[in-house]
Amino acid sequence: MKIATWNVNSVKARLPRVLEWLDEFKPDVALLQEIKTEDHSFPALEIETLGYKIATHGQKSYNGVAILSRHPMAITQTGLPGDDTDDHARFLEAIISPEDTSITPVRVATIYLPNGNPSQDETGAKSDKYRYKLKWMDRLIKHTEKLLKTDEAFVLGGDYNVCPTDGDVYDPRAFANDALCRPETRMRFRTLLNLGLTNAFRVFNNQPNVYSYWDYQRGAWAKDNGLLIDYLLLSPEAADRLLDAGIDKKPRGREKASDHTPVWCTLAPGI
DNA sequence: ATGGTTGCGTAGCAA
Numbered sequence: 351m352k353i354a355t356w357n358v359n360s361v362k363a364r365l366p367r368v369l370e371w372l373d374e375f376k377p378d379v380a381l382l383q384e385i386k387t388e389d390h391s392f393p394a395l396e397i398e399t400l401g402y403k404i405a406t407h408g409q410k411s412y413n414g415v416a417i418l419s420r421h422p423m424a425i426t427q428t429g430l431p432g433d434d435t436d437d438h439a440r441f442l443e444a445i446i447s448p449e450d451t452s453i454t455p456v457r458v459a460t461i462y463l464p465n466g467n468p469s470q471d472e473t474g475a476k477s478d479k480y481r482y483k484l485k486w487m488d489r490l491i492k493h494t495e496k497l498l499k500t501d502e503a504f505v506l507g508g509d510y511n512v513c514p515t516d517g518d519v520y521d522p523r524a525f526a527n528d529a530l531c532r533p534e535t536r537m538r539f540r541t542l543l544n545l546g547l548t549n550a551f552r553v554f555n556n557q558p559n560v561y562s563y564w565d566y567q568r569g570a571w572a573k574d575n576g577l578l579i580d581y582l583l584l585s586p587e588a589a590d591r592l593l594d595a596g597i598d599k600k601p602r603g604r605e606k607a608s609d610h611t612p613v614w615c616t617l618a619p620g621i
Numbered sequence: 622a623t624g625g626t627t628g629c630g631t632a633g634c635a636a
Binding site: 359465511 | 624625626627628629630634635636
């Protein structure tokens with residue numbers, strides 16, 4: 351089973367790129383972030399034509415996440431638990447159950463973790479945005495602890511807005527105080543991994559300076575000034591089935607590209 | 622050079 355995550359930066363502005371990528375890459379499951387549209391205005395017909403079922407947790411103008419699946423899926427969670435006042439659409443979870451019963455079902459979540467910048471306010475204290483990010487990460491840790499108790503195969507994929515190490519940033523010194531790199535951010539990401547999750551890409555590639563995001567500004571793509579912030583984190587039961595993982599840089603090089611490129615993994619049908 | 626680019630929505634925010 352091929353599972354991919356991609357921050358598309360507006361599904362409507364990106365529709366030709368998304369359709370072309372689905373057609374050529376043919377993921378079984380695509381976890382999308384920053385669809386930047388409400389559920390009713392998601393371009394469903396074009397994507398369904400390619401054989402995908404669609405689940406969305408949309409929002410006007412900002413955020414918004416979606417799951418596309420070639421297999422039957424059932425939504426298990428809309429929005430990240432733990433704060434009823436949080437109205438950002440950043441989390442959607444479903445169980446993917448292939449009709450071929452020789453393939454063990456997989457729970458997936460699409461995650462758009464808050465950016466958190468600027469990390470400080472005028473007084474030098476943590477900004478409201480950064481505080482929101484850190485609380486969101488604490489909630490994700492709590493929810494993951496709950497999921498791990500089920501002993502199921504699951505994949506938490508998305509734009510984590512975290513550079514776990516200096517090797518994941520093109521200019522670590524310039525980003526030292528960035529909300530993606532601050533120690534408080536990195537500590538929480540390690541806490542998440544230390545619950546027992548596996549970063550799929552890092553099983554197969556330990557090189558530094560491999561990226562999934564390049565800013566639109568200052569010729570970042572041409573200069574390979576990027577960040578690695580998109581991940582597929584696997585439960586032990588999913589990691590046991592991990593066959594391969596990678597980053598597909600092609601979509602970032604095209605006309606009207608998203609600033610992120612897809613990250614993918616393949617899982618064996620079962621053990 | 623304190624800039625630059627993209628998307629949403631049509632001003633200014635978010636990234």
